[in-house]
Amino acid sequence: MSFVEFLFKNGVIPSDKIDVFLEYWDRSKSDFVKGLESHLNIDERSTAILWADYKELPFDDLANLRFINSVDYASFKEISVIPFNVTNEYVFVAIAPFIDYENLKIFEGSILCVEEFRSLKVKYFVSTRNNILKAFSDIESNNPDIFQKIIFDAIRLQASDIHLTPLKDTFNVFFRVDGDLENYKTYNISSFDVLARSIKVLSNLDISETRRPQSGHFQRGSIDFRVSTHPLIHGENLVIRILNKNKSMISIDNLGFSKDQILYLKKIAKLQKGLIIFCGPTGSGKTTSIYAMLDTMDKVTRNIMTLEDPIEYQIHGIRQTEIRRGVIEFADGVRSILRQDPDVILIGEIRDEETAKMAIRASMTGHLVITTLHSNDSVGAIARLTELGISDSLIADNLVSVISQRLVKKASQKGRMVICEILKINNALAGLISNNASRTQLLQCAIENTDFKNIEDDMKQKIMLGLTLDNT
Numbered sequence: 001m002s003f004v005e006f007l008f009k010n011g012v013i014p015s016d017k018i019d020v021f022l023e024y025w026d027r028s029k030s031d032f033v034k035g036l037e038s039h040l041n042i043d044e045r046s047t048a049i050l051w052a053d054y055k056e057l058p059f060d061d062l063a064n065l066r067f068i069n070s071v072d073y074a075s076f077k078e079i080s081v082i083p084f085n086v087t088n089e090y091v092f093v094a095i096a097p098f099i100d101y102e103n104l105k106i107f108e109g110s111i112l113c114v115e116e117f118r119s120l121k122v123k124y125f126v127s128t129r130n131n132i133l134k135a136f137s138d139i140e141s142n143n144p145d146i147f148q149k150i151i152f153d154a155i156r157l158q159a160s161d162i163h164l165t166p167l168k169d170t171f172n173v174f175f176r177v178d179g180d181l182e183n184y185k186t187y188n189i190s191s192f193d194v195l196a197r198s199i200k201v202l203s204n205l206d207i208s209e210t211r212r213p214q215s216g217h218f219q220r221g222s223i224d225f226r227v228s229t230h231p232l233i234h235g236e237n238l239v240i241r242i243l244n245k246n247k248s249m250i251s252i253d254n255l256g257f258s259k260d261q262i263l264y265l266k267k268i269a270k271l272q273k274g275l276i277i278f279c280g281p282t283g284s285g286k287t288t289s290i291y292a293m294l295d296t297m298d299k300v301t302r303n304i305m306t307l308e309d310p311i312e313y314q315i316h317g318i319r320q321t322e323i324r325r326g327v328i329e330f331a332d333g334v335r336s337i338l339r340q341d342p343d344v345i346l347i348g349e350i351r352d353e354e355t356a357k358m359a360i361r362a363s364m365t366g367h368l369v370i371t372t373l374h375s376n377d378s379v380g381a382i383a384r385l386t387e388l389g390i391s392d393s394l395i396a397d398n399l400v401s402v403i404s405q406r407l408v409k410k411a412s413q414k415g416r417m418v419i420c421e422i423l424k425i426n427n428a429l430a431g432l433i434s435n436n437a438s439r440t441q442l443l444q445c446a447i448e449n450t451d452f453k454n455i456e457d458d459m460k461q462k463i464m465l466g467l468t469l470d471n472t
Contacts, residue, residue, distance in 0.1 A: 003098075006054045012040070029098040044128045051097035052126035060084070060094055060125040062135050077136045080129055091120050096129040118221055146187065147195055153184065155223065160242060160283070164199075166192050166235035178416050179283060179407055189234075196229075196236055203227040210236055217310075224310060243312050252292035255285070256410075256417025256467070258458075260451070264422060265403075269293050272343075274400035275363040277350075279375045285407045285418055286372045287312050290346060293370065294318060297344065306346035307333040323348065334358040338365070347371040356388040363398040377455065378402040378423035379442050382433060396434035399425050404455060408468045419462060421455040 004025050007013045013021050017039060024032040036042040042050075045061075052059040066085045076082055080096035108122055150173055154162050159175035171192045173184040200207045203216030205227065214229045226241040252262055268276060278286040291313045297304060299317030307330055309323035319340075321333060328336070330347060331354040337345055338361075349372045350356045363369045375381040381402045385395050405420035425433070428449040432441055446452035453461075462468045 003051065003054050007050065010053075012042070012050065033097075044130060048097050048126050048128045055126065058125050060092075060127050062094055062127050062131045065135050065138070077133075080132050082132050082135055084125075084135065086117070086120070089120060090123040091117055092123050092125060094125045094127040094132055094135075096132055097126060146191065147198055150184070151220070151225075154240075154242060155244070162238075162240040162242065164192075164195070164238040164240075166232065166237070168234055171235075178409060178414075192235060196238060199227060199238060199240070200229070205229065226310065243310055249295055249313060249315065250288060250292055252289070252296055255289060255292055256462070257420065258461075261420065261422060264401075264424070265293055266296050268401055269296050271368050271400060273363060273366050273368055273398075275359060275398045276368070276370045276400050277381050277402045278370070278372045278405065279378065279381050279402060280405045283407070284405055285416070286405065287348075289403070289405060289418065290370055290372070291315065294344070294346065302343040303341055304344040304346070305337045305340060305342045306348070307337065308346070308348040330355040331358050334362060338362060338367075342367055344368045344370070349373070350388065353389040356385060356390055360390055360394050360398055364394070375404070378404040378421050379439050379446075380404075381423075382442065383439070392436050393434045396425075396430040399430075399433070401425060406455060408459065408462075411466055411469050413469075417462070417468060419455055419458045419468075421453060421458060423452060424450045426450060 001009070002025070004013065004018070004021050007021070008015070008018055020039070021032065021035055024035040033044065033047055036047055037044075049059045062082075062084055064085070080099055082094050083091055084094050085092040150162060154175050157175055157177055159177050161176040163172075163174040163176070163181065165172045165174070166189060169189050170186050171189055172186050174181045175184050176182070197207050200214075200216075202218040203225075204218075205214045205216045211231055213231070215227065217224060217226045219225070222244065224243040226243065228239045228241075229236045230239075231237075252265060257265065268274075278290055280286050294304060294306075295315060299315075303319070304317070305319045305321070307321050307323060307328075309330075311320050311322045314320065321328065321337075323329060323333065330349070330351065334345065334347060334355065335358065345362055345367055347355065347359055347369060350359055359369050359371055373381050373384055375384045379402075381404070382395060382399070385399075386392065402423040402425075403420055404423075405418050407416040408419055409415075410417050423429075423446055426449060428445050429442065432445055437445075443452075459468070
C-alpha cells in the first residue's frame with residue numbers, strides 16, 4: 001500500500017482529492033507536502049506523524065537530543081538521518097519522512113565503525129526534516145571537529161589513504177582513490193594543530209614530538225587506520241592508510257587477469273611445494289591478488305598460515321598472524337609456523353636475507369610458500385633473491401613462478417584492473433638460473449620456451465579488448 005492509499009484509507013485524503021494527491025506524489029515529495037498543507041491544512045509535524053504511522057515507527061520531536069561523542073554527525077546531515085540517543089541495547093535514530101531507505105544502509109554501515117555500537121541494534125524513529133536540520137545545527141555549533149567527517153567521507157569514497165598537508169595559511173586534505181590522489185578539501189591552518197594532535201593521541205604517538213617521523217595506528221570497528229607523520233616546513237604531514245578488514249574479497253576471476261593467467265594461477269595454487277613470488281611497486285595490488293589466490297585453495301584439507309604486516313583481509317579458514325615489531329618478525333614467524341604443520345605459508349614480504357633464507361627453507365621442506373618481493377619486473381626478482389644471499393641452485397630448484405603486476409584504470413574509469421607478466425620456471429629456465437645466466441638470456445629463454453609475455457604486451461592486449469584506456 002502506498003502512502004497516498006494509506007492516507008485515503010484512513011480518511012485523511014477525501015475521495016474527490018485522491019487524483020490530485022497521486023499526481024503530487026508522482027511529481028515530488030515536496031509538492032506532496034505542500035499539497036497536504038494547502039488543500040487539507042496538515043502541517044509538517046502532522047505529516048511526519050502520519051508517515052510514522054504508515055511505517056509503524058514511533059515519532060519523536062528530538063526535544064531531548066543527547067549528543068553522542070563518538071558519532072560523526074556531519075556525515076549524516078545530507079541524508080536527513082540523525083542518531084539522537086543511545087541505551088545499553090539500542091542506538092536511537094531519527095529519519096525524515098520519505099527518506100530513501102538506501103541511505104539507511106549507509107548509516108548502519110557507518111555506525112558499525114564506532115566500536116561501542118557494534119553490539120547494539122538500531123531503533124528508528126520519525127521526526128520532521130526541520131527538527132532534524134535544527135538538531136544538526138545545534139550539534140555543529142558545539143562540535144566543530146572535522147576529523148570524523150574526513151574519516152567518514154574517505155570510507156564512503158573507498159579511499160585507500162588520507163593525506164593531510166599543512167601549508168602557510170591553509171592545509172589540504174587529499175584522498176587516494178583508485179590510485180589517484182584527489183583534492184578533498186582545503187581548511188584554514190588554524191584548525192590543523194588541534195586535528196594533528198587528536199590523530200596522534202588516537203594513534204598513541206608523542207604529541208610533543210614534531211621534528212621526527214612517527215608511525216602508529218588506531219581502530220574504528222573493523223577498520224584499521226595506519227598513521228604516519230613526517231616533518232615539513234609548515235608542520236607535520238600526516239598520511240593515514242585505511243585498512244578495512246571486513247571488505248569484500250575480490251574473486252581472482254574479477255581482478256583483470258586473462259583466462260589463461262587465471263587458469264595458471266589456480267593451477268599453481270594446488271601445488272604442494274615451491275616458492276611463488278608476486279612483485280610490483282607499492283599499491284600495485286599484489287596483496288589482493290595473493291588473497292584471491294589463497295581463497296581458491298581448499299581451506300579444509302590444507303593448513304594455510306600467514307604472516308602479514310598488516311592483515312588487510314580476514315579470510316575464514318585461514319590462520320592469520322600480524323607482524324608486531326619487537327614481538328614477532330617475519331623470519332621468527334616463519335620458524336614458528338614451520339612447527340605448526342603448515343601446508344601453505346604466506347609471507348607478506350621478503351625484506352631481508354634472513355627472511356629470504358627462511359622462505360627458501362620452507363619451500364624446500366615440502367611447503368608451498370607465497371610471498372612478495374620488491375623488484376621492477378619478474379626477471380628482476382631472481383637477481384633480487386641473489387642479492388639477498390640465496391644461491392642460484394636453490395633459486396632454480398625451488399622457484400615456481402614470479403608474477404609482476406601493476407594496476408590500471410578500467411575503461412569505465414570506475415575501479416582498476418591488473419596487468420601483469422608471469423615468469424613460469426620450467427627446466428630450461430631453471431638450468432639457466434643455476435648457471436647464473438644474464439637477464440637477457442633468461443628473457444630470451446622465457447619467450448622461446450614458455451608463453452611469456454611482458455607487462456607491456458598484456459597492457460596492449462587489454463587496450464585492444466577495450467578493457468582499459470590507460471596506455472601509460
